[in-house]
Amino acid sequence: MEKRAINPWKWQDARNYVQAVEVTNVAGTLYVSGQTAIDDNGISSTADMRTQIIQTIENLEKVILTANYELKNIVRLNIYTTDSASFFENFDVVQTWIQKHQIKQSSTVLEVKSLFETLKVELEATVVK
Numbered sequence: 404m405e406k407r408a409i410n411p412w413k414w415q416d417a418r419n420y421v422q423a424v425e426v427t428n429v430a431g432t433l434y435v436s437g438q439t440a441i442d443d444n445g446i447s448s449t450a451d452m453r454t455q456i457i458q459t460i461e462n463l464e465k466v467i468l469t470a471n472y473e474l475k476n477i478v479r480l481n482i483y484t485t486d487s488a489s490f491f492e493n494f495d496v497v498q499t500w501i502q503k504h505q506i507k508q509s510s511t512v513l514e515v516k517s518l519f520e521t522l523k524v525e526l527e528a529t530v531v532k
Contacts (some may be wrong), residue, residue, distance in 0.1 A: 404429050407477065419501045420510040420519055423477040433472050437483065437525040438463040439518065447520040448485045449450050452489040453490040455523045456496045463526050472530045479529035486523060487514040 409423040410416070438453035440448035441462065448455050467474060482497075484490040490512070501508070508528075518525055 404476070404477070406531070408506065417432065418532055419498045419506075420480075420508050422509065423528045424507065424509050426478055428525050429531050431472075433467065433470050433528075433530040433532075435466050435528040437481075437527040437529065438466060439522045439525045447522050450484065452484075452523050453493040453496060456490070459524050459526050460500050462498070463528060467528070467530055470530075472532055474530075474532055475506055477504075477506045477508045477528050477530050480506075480508045480510045481527040482510065482512045483515050483518065483525040483527070484512065484523060485515060485518055487512070488523060516528070 405427045407425040407427075408421040409425060410421050412422070414423060438459055439462065440450065440458035442458075443449070448458055450458070462475060467477070480492070500506075
């Protein structure tokens with residue numbers, strides 16, 4: 404598998420995403436449903452945004468690793484949140500995670516009216532190998 408980031412500008416580098424990702428010679432593609440801060444028993448978190456982001460990332464990692472894919476090969480990460488201001492106040496959690504795993508993904512952040520039950524953030528990913 405080969406990946407190529409397409410960035411006509413430099414400003415997105417500070418935000419830890421790319422404008423587009425070209426992938427060739429793919430052996431597999433994993434389309435991950437939106438992951439949220441739901442525990443192993445199916446209970447939705449009532450915690451604050453930062454705690455929910457951390458748990459959501461942990462759940463996303465669990466799905467990807469269970470499928471035998473690598474986090475660094477996330478090529479698309481869509482983020483849904485019920486509170487953009489609060490999400491971006493805690494965006495360092497996401498940025499640190501992206502940098503740690505050397506992820507170069509295209510990305511979209513959308514504020515939505517609501518998510519399931521008490522959830523504040525949802526991450527949806529596409530991963531290749």
